[in-house]
Amino acid sequence: MIWDAVFQPFADFGFMRRALLGCIAISVGATPVGVFLMLRRMSLTGDAMAHAILPGAAVGYLVSGLSLGAMTVGGLIAGMAVALLSGFVTRVTALREDASLAAFYLISLALGVLIVSTRGSNVDLMHVLFGTVLALDDAALILLCAFASLSVLVLALLFRPLVLECADPQFLRSVSGLSAVTHFTFLALVVMNLVGGFHALGTLMAVGIMILPAAAARFWAAGIGGLVLTAIIIAMVSSLTGLLLSYHYSLPSGPAIILVAGIAYGVSLVFGPVGGLIAQALPRRDFEV
Amino acid sequence: MTTAIAFRDLTLGYDRHPAVHHLQTEIGTGSLTAVVGPNGAGKSTLLKGVIGALSPLGGSVIFGGLNRDDIAFLPQQADIDRSFPLTVLDLVAMGLWREIGAFGGLGRKQKPRVEAAVAAVGLTGFETRPIGSLSGGQMQRALFARLLLQDAQLVLLDEPFAAIDARTMADLIAVIEGWHEEGRTVLTVLHDYDMVRAHFPRTLLLARELVAHGPTHEVLTAENQFRARQMCEACDGPPHVCGRSAA
Structure with missing residues (x-):
């Protein structure tokens, strides 16, 4: 029974194994970045960047069809261009970063939909927007695993400056010149993980596997290490469960995975011991001085 | 007395609007100086200019034999995100950033020093x-424990x-006076003039421009305070673009 429900789909079908491996790579690479996005109160920035990569992917598609390399390079260029342009506008004008980012990502999104709609078909648009996790080939898997490895490595190197940039940016500026480097390298990591994620889950859903597990983990762990580890586990379990639901009930895989992550968030919100609704309603057992 | 910091016609500001105008003075090595002035006088902006978080719109900050590693900065508590999951020890x-840098770990030598700094400010157990x-x-x-390290x-x-109890205030003033006795240069933004008179030998009175700088009893006169208030009535409006050319 358990074998049929949980293991059989992966034992019988290569596309399910590939989908699972792709989702695990995204969970390991993107979710820790999502934790820092959340801690920096930039969760919606992740969403904006996810939309911003669309025209790059669309131009890549126009040039080379559904080519992994062209769409990846296009997405990376578009995402970094929006990140750098919005940062530049924030520094040289009175417009705040959230407003300049919103302006650029909306232009970028409109441009992307226009390009895909005028030159492609609805099927192509759906591919870019919602991904094809069940159709990951070897090249896509290698790309996802490479992005995940690079992301974990860079995040490990950047960990201390990033923590300070989040918690006490003035102090970081007083002891080191790494503040700007940290900020832009982190944005590059966000873009890279979103571009990797969109091959499997699409531009709109990629940010879901980044942010939802991070938000859920906030209710289970208090330290940064615990948050990252919990978020990765929640992302992996959501991926596995979403893929199985998709297989057994013929549901679209990407939304199924993100919805399971959403349910994990809801459960955490209620039952999580660190600031969850029930934990807050219960009387405190001890008082520390 | 040698010079720790020299402000040479320094103008600092945000979005090209100056908040500190043409500041020209020097902070002596080993001095204990209070930076005072009305709200919006540019006190915090001046410290941001010293640590390099804000580039001068004009003029310069010159350090007398000091480099970046010789500067410790305590930001306002409002600038720190206290919801971030850090422990007191973290x-x-x-x-110890200057010793361990961005990538090094805490070794056996450093851990006791961190614990000693925590104990020195009375936070053992936290x-x-x-x-x-x-x-x-x-x-x-x-x-303050971080500053000690x-x-x-x-x-x-x-x-x-800002917003701390009297006992903590007394303990922290003792730490500051300890630094002064050790010959370190201390520059502190403060609002409480009575405290400045009681504990700070020198004062820099700012109202976007320099009003006075010198021994506290000479600076905190009724006349200077009145002048600072008058000068800062303009501070209540939006910051203006400085029309004065550099000297």
């Missing part, structure tokens, strides 16, 4: 507490006594 250990659970006074003690020649404090 926060204090950041004071090491594993998240910073979000500390009171304002406890948080300020933790930030930085062991810097120039210490810059931005409103170190």
Whole structure:
């Protein structure tokens, strides 16, 4: 029974194994970045960047069809261009970063939909927007695993400056010149993980596997290490469960995975011991001085 | 007395609007100086200019034999995100940045020093507490422990006594006076003129421009305070673009 429900789909079908491996790579690479996005109160920035990569992917598609390399390079260029342009506008004008980012990502999104709609078909648009996790080939898997490895490595190197940039940016500026480097390298990591994620889950859903597990983990762990580890586990379990639901009930895989992550968030919100609704309603057992 | 910091026609500001105009004065090595002035006078902006977080719109900050490693900075508590999941020990250990850098770990030599700094500010037992659970006074003690570990020649404090209790204030003043006795240069933004008179030998009175700088009893006169208030009536409006050319 358990074998049929949980293991059989992966034992019988290569596309399910590939989908699972792709989702695990995204969970390991993107979710820790999502934790820092959340801690920096930039969760919606992740969403904006996810939309911003669309025209790059669309131009890549126009040039080379559904080519992994062209769409990846296009997405990376578009995402970094929006990140750098919005940062530049924030520094040289009175417009705040959230407003300049919103302006650029909306232009970028409109441009992307226009390009895909005028030159492609609805099927192509759906591919870019919602991904094809069940159709990951070897090249896509290698790309996802490479992005995940690079992301974990860079995040490990950047960990201390990033923590300070989040918690006490003035102090970081007083002891080191790494503040700007940290900020832009982190944005590059966000873009890279979103571009990797969109091959499997699409531009709109990629940010879901980044942010939802991070938000859920906030209710289970208090330290940064615990948050990252919990978020990765929640992302992996959501991926596995979403893929199985998709297989057994013929549901679209990407939304199924993100919805399971959403349910994990809801459960955490209620039952999580660190600031969850029930934990807050219960009387405190001890008082520390 | 040698010079620790020289402000040479320094103008600092935001979005090209100056908040400190054409400041020309010097801070002596080993001095204990209070930076005072009405709200919006540019006191915190001046410290940001000294640490390099804000580039001058004009003029310069010149350090007398000091480099970046010799400067320790206490930001306002409002600039710190206390919801971030850091423990007291994590926060204090950041004071060893210059030794361990961005990538090094805490070794056997450093851990006792971090614990000693925590103990010196009376926070023993709080090491594993998240910073979000500390009171304002406890948080300020933790930030002073970080400053102790930085062991810097120039210490810059931005409103170190905002919203803390009297006992914590007395303990932290003792720490500051200890730094002064050790010959370190301390520059502190303050609002309480009585405290400045009681504990700070020198004062820099700012109202976007320099009003006066020197021994506290000569600077904090009724006339200078009246002048600063008058000059800062303009501070209540939006900051204007400076029309004065550099000297």
